Amino acid sequence: MTWAIVPAAGRGSRFGGATPKQYLPLAGRSVIEHSLRAVLDHPDVDGVMVALAQDDGAWPGWREIGGKPVLTCVGGGERADSVLAAVQALPATISEDQWLLVHDAARPCLHRQDLARLLAEGREDAVGALLAAPVRDTLKRADDRQHCLGTEPRESLWRALTPQLFRRGSLERALAAAQRSGIKVTDEAMAIERLGLKPRLVEGRDDNLKITTPADLALAEFILSRAIG
Ligand code: C5P
Secondary structure, three states: OEEEEEEEOOOOOOOOOOOOHHHOEEOOEEHHHHHHHHHHOOOOEEEEEEEEOOOOOOOOOOOEEOOEEEEEEEOOOOHHHHHHHHHHHOOOOOOOOOEEEEOOOOOOOOOHHHHHHHHHHHOOOOOEEEEEEEOOOOEEEEOOOOOEEEEEOHHHOEEEEEEEEEEHHHHHHHHHHHHHHOOOOOOHHHHHHOOOOOOEEEEOOOOOOOOOOHHHHHHHHHHHHOOOO
């Protein structure tokens, strides 16, 4: 049994506008509907827990999608708080050893083959795994006045994407420890790494973009207009 967690409690302040970005229309559906359908489409994914903002007025109230249960809970102040709240809200029948697939509501272009590979390779790993893409640009470290301090060797650098796949017990322990420490973790893998563990990187497509600005939405429209499968 594998459940998905979809954090959707962000306010999209970088995107702007009154409607949170996950509810904007995209290729005939909302952004979040694409993201939910992409994970629920895999036969091994049994259901999803969605973390929503306390005052979310735009959630359409889905109870199921494609015959699979869609549950909701209230998220938290940061993405990691929302994911932890969702893990804790899962039914007790999902044991500590079971795999959870965490996928951003704001990533509607997840490719079916990437998800299948992550599930296949991640469940073979003792720790778990995440989709990631090699960095293609040259990366500069800068001072606070935007002058170069140096160039990072990009050969060993990857961009972390979602979904990320970890066992329920270790994910909950990792996120709870990060929350107690007060350090901001920006993905699940970072919380797991802080326990001294090494999640596996599964190379995913570059076009699994996170909607952050209006230009991303136009790009996502184009990506979705080509076959995803
Ligand atoms: O803000 P960012 O684009 O990094 O958010 C990534 C995902 O995390 C989005 O789907 C967003 O809705 C979610 N999120 C959340 N709770 C927060 C902040 C972000 O569920 N407090």
